[in-house]
Amino acid sequence: MISSLSHLNRLSYSKIAAQTLYRMASQAVSGGRYDLVVFGATGYTGQYVVEEVARVARMDQERRGEGAAPLKWALAGRSENKLKDALATARKELGLGLEDVGLILADITNQDSLNKMAAQSTVLINCVGPVSYQVYGEQVVQACIENGASHVDISGEPQFLEGMQLKYNKAAEEAGVYIVGACGYDSIPAEMGLVHMIKNFKGELNSAQMFVKMRGKGGAIHTGTMESAALAIANNAQVARIRRELFPEPLPKPKFKVAKKGLHRNNEVGLWGIPMPTDEPVVYRTQHYRHTVLKERPVQFQQFLGVRSFFQGAGLLLGIAYFVLLCYFSWTRKLLLKYPEVLTAGVFKRSGAKREELKNMGFTATLLGRGWSQALLEGTDEHTQPPDASITVNVSGPDPGYGATSVMMVACAHTILCQKDLIPGRGGVMTPGSAFANTDVINRMTERGMTFTVEDQK
Missing domain, CATH: 3.30.360 (Dihydrodipicolinate Reductase; domain 2)
Structure with missing residues (x-):
């Protein structure tokens, strides 16, 4: 009986995910992707990152002027209600409308949903906590490489960071995407x-x-x-x-x-x-x-x-x-x-x-x-x-842990989005020091x- 219920739950999730992804596709750029997607937006760190992306999007719009296209971004997680709550908290803290922010259902235990999320992302901001990147980080990296999305995270775990470089550096380079870890207080x-x-x-x-x-x-x-x-x-x-x-x-x-x-x-x-x-x-x-x-x-x-x-x-x-x-x-x-x-x-x-x-x-x-x-x-x-x-x-x-880390992480993601041509090579699994040495990522952080x-x- 428990097994049958579990099977029904998986079917229910798949149906909800398909409906939500279809709905969100209409909100994304026509035939394209969101500029930034925050995965794990409902977590403790994720909430701070969501609010930082909202601030950066507003600053970006003010810098470009009224006629320019706004930054397109979305929240991703496994619960639509919790994603809406995270967005509501951000509205309350920042006093911003945030009407055009997308929501994407994605479950860390469902690779198909991760692939679909990555396919809608230009740069994925991975706040996979509170569980370790060693446990749940690789499947997100894999989804990004296979679906053409760059990826930043705040892992401080050498086994994960070095393991990803060993296993996926060549694949990321061939895919033309950048996988950059340790983009928070570490390191x-x-x-x-x-x-x-x-x-x-x-x-x-x-x-x-x-x-x-x-x-x-x-x-x-x-x-x-x-x-x-x-x-x-x-x-x-x-x-x-x-x-x-x-x-x-x-x-x-x-x-x-x-x-x-x-x-x-x-x-x-x-x-x-x-x-x-x-x-x-x-x-x-x-x-x-x-x-x-x-x-x-x-x-x-x-x-x-x-x-x-x-x-x-x-x-x-x-x-x-x-x-x-x-x-x-x-x-x-x-x-x-x-x-x-x-x-x-x-x-x-x-x-x-x-x-x-x-x-x-x-x-x-x-x-x-x-x-x-x-x-x-x-x-x-x-x-x-x-x-x-x-x-x-x-x-x-x-x-x-949270204020500075969210500033650093979003600055790194925004730099990949805006200055990909200044990052060495055509892709790969890199450290912040090797990826961002020739960019203005420091200026982005000092602005914040x-x-x-x-x-x-x-």
Whole structure:
């Protein structure tokens, strides 16, 4: 009986999906696609992304003028009622009509619906949470490549990001679409901060250290972030295998190598640094691209969370070790996913933080660069003297999890839409640093309240 009901539910979904897709096709551009489609629009992060797309669409219209065609965009998810609720919330928060926004039914467990959604998208903004991209990301990437849509996501999971590049880079290139992951807080401050640093450094950069400092006291972190982190830790052993296949030739060992640091005080930023290498795998892929494709010097990169005191840093390190231990064993991981509020003492909650709490939050990422004031002379293989020049770049924005992430993600999607000709190659699975280095994506983010500034250069 249960099996029969399940079969009827699938048939019912297919019928509803077909009706909705037919209805939405009449709202889309005649014979074409929506410019941007937000998939997972009814989720916690998705709601912020929907509102950011609405703001960008309004700014785009104002910039073009009244006679210009407006940005065509749509929300996608498995529940039409929830999509309407997400749109209603956006109307309330922004005071905009949003009458022309489309709705598309698409279920992550139904590949046919994903294909139809991708076929209506020029650029798909994939907010697949709260479940991990490792679990449900690949089928969306596959649908985009097979149906000619570019794709951005906010994954921070090396197994997914590097696995997609290994498996789909050639197919994406042949399809003429760009698949760009890590377009949120993971890993735009690091990636585009380094791009900004390299462009402004008067010489040749050797290394950079990034210290991230949080501002304000926000509420709990949504459990979707926790679930992604838990699965990334659990599957970490697979990353080494994927990376060996993806990059059979590792980066050359630098002559002036920067030693890895643990908990330490950095007097330049006046903070204690806790190793937090979440962006380092993405940066490594970009530096590999710079070395192998652009024939440029790869930059060594280390990432730290900055705190005021040694005791705060030591306490956070113990908390991180506790979380990693919970994620490492399958039985403790199951308990963590079942009782997140209890086992993390309220740090992670299914309800996430409230809007008012997030408004009080922000971040600043300070990147300290070291290099040489003069580039290598032609025909010279390596510098013979240690780095003699420095540069400091600050990247700042609103709350990193949702406010800044939605700004970054939409800016990346809008850049692919408007400046595809400035992205290298004719398609592929790329990092933000390799895809957007020659675009105006930083300007798009600064228009929306973020800052990228060169504070000091010696």
